[in-house]
Amino acid sequence: MKKKLLKLGMFSMALAMTVGLTACGGGEKEQSAASGGDSGKKGSQKLVIYTARDKNVVEQILPKFEELNPDIDVEVMTMGAQQIMERVRGEKANPQADFWWGGTQSSFITAANEGLLESYKPSYADSIPAEYKDAQDRWYGEMLLPEVIMYNSEAVKKEDAPKDWDDLLDPKWKDKILIRGVMASGTMRTIYDAMIYRQDPANPEKGYEWLKKLDANTKEYTQDPTQLYLKLARQEGTLSLWNLQDILLQKELQKQPFDYIYPASGAPILVDGVGIVKGAKNMDAAKKFFDFIFDKDQLKEKADKLFQIPTRTDIDKNEFPDWYKNLDTKQLDLDWMVLADKEKEWMQYWDENIKGKGGK
Known part of the structure; x- marks a missing residue:
């Protein structure tokens, strides 16, 4: 071993x-x-x-x-x-x-x-x-695994960090958001599916519009988590979306300048x-x-x-x-069977029609 x-x-x-x-x-x-x-x-x-x-x-x-x-x-x-x-x-x-x-x-x-x-x-x-x-x-x-908002604590003060999902769409965060490559990641696919579902599971167009606005603020989709951590630590971006456990592992064990905000409306809990x-x-x-x-x-x-x-x-x-x-694990109201059924359809649409389009 x-x-x-x-x-x-x-x-x-x-x-x-x-x-x-x-x-x-x-x-x-x-x-x-x-x-x-x-x-x-x-x-x-x-x-x-x-x-x-x-x-x-x-x-x-x-x-x-x-x-x-x-x-x-x-x-x-x-x-x-x-x-x-x-x-x-x-x-x-x-x-x-x-x-x-x-x-x-x-x-x-x-x-x-x-x-x-x-x-x-x-x-x-x-x-x-x-x-x-x-x-x-x-x-x-x-x-x-609660999915939360991650930020570089040396670049962003906790009181200034986004408090909820919709805050990520504020134009002030343009080119500040780094996202781990979505299609290969179960974590990111779940977060994006949850963002579509929370708008209106019967009408994914509303969720697609939300993701277009997030894409407009996204600087880069990193190849893997290692690159996400590296670029976030270097302040090539200051915000991300990720799971609570990995953020704490990076913060406490690797002494990275990372912290998190638990979204006020609740988190998708994997x-x-x-x-x-x-x-x-x-x-x-x-x-x-x-x-x-x-x-x-x-x-x-x-x-x-x-x-x-x-x-x-x-x-x-x-x-x-x-x-x-001491952790308050407020959950988003999600139907996981619907997410499992729609994941392929929703993520394929995102990959082909939204990713890297700059919100256009």
């Missing part, structure tokens, strides 16, 4: 230059590492994971899992959640992954409907609310999920990893060190850190 993580880390550092991070969870990033290769440890079992998790999360969790399961040889491939969706779909006839770790509920709903995920009901299933899991146990939400790939070649190992990441002690540690909001409801909130206990 050490060799694999070293390879992943070296690749990421080369890609990110001084930032040294790819993005999360669910976050979301371009493919940043192939499978770990020869780890020097030949377990009797193998586990292949496709993940959209932040490198910090992967490097904290996998060594603990391998320590408890020395007979399992873990290989990891990191990419954006939408890219995982496309890859699992393309490999349906001959699955190459066993476990899908990190992605939006819209992606998992689509994957389940396409027969890409195995049904697995864990022992703690009843502790996870129905809205955070599949009715047929084909995917479960591991954590909640259910960041996991699932076992249909026809997985290493089913037993996949189930072990599934149960490991939902272990109560692991969830509390991830909340403390990795700023994760768990979906399990059978843990006393007083056992969690202050940042979580």
Whole structure:
């Protein structure tokens, strides 16, 4: 595992230059590492994971899992959640992954409907609310990810930052907004879908008009989260839209000059999920990893060190850190089944008719 993580880390550092991070969870990033290769440890079992998790999360969790399961040889491939969706779909006839770790509920709903995920009901299933899991146990939400407004705290004072979504359309923010490339990112697709839905889900034209105005203020769509962080830190732009966990990871662990505003009208709160790939070649190992990441002690540690909001409801909130206990997670009123159904249509229209048109 050490060799694999070293390879992943070296690749990421080369890609990110001084930032040294790819993005999360669910976050979301371009493919940043192939499978770990020869780890020097030949377990009797193998586990292949496709993940959209932040490198910090992967490097904290996998060594603990391998320590408890020395007979399992873990290989990891990191990419954006939408890219995982496309890859699992393309490999349906001959699955190459066993476990899908990190992605939006819209992606998992689509994957389940396409027969890409195995049904697995864990022992703690009843502790996870129905809205955070599949009715047929084909995917479960591991954590909640509020999508918020991100800003460079050295360039923008908190009192001057946008307080709600519509504030982003103010002309004073023209060429100040940086957006992670939307089409490859489950996070960004969800935010943009939510912006369309909040205008009028029955008439997407109103949402398209909103996104045209946002596009007019957008300076650049960055290739991946690493470039987003780099350019935001350099003040090539001062605002963005991103998930709360990754912002806190960057702020607290990487000491980046980033902070966030929780939108006054509420945020789209992603259910960041996991699932076992249909026809997985290493089913037993996949189930072990599934149960490991939902272990109560692991969830509390991830909340403390990795700023994760768990979906399990059978843990006393007083056992969690202050940042979580004090968080007001007001949600936008969204119908996730509608978002899953309309995502492809809405995002294709945005990509072909709005992106880079400058609001024209």
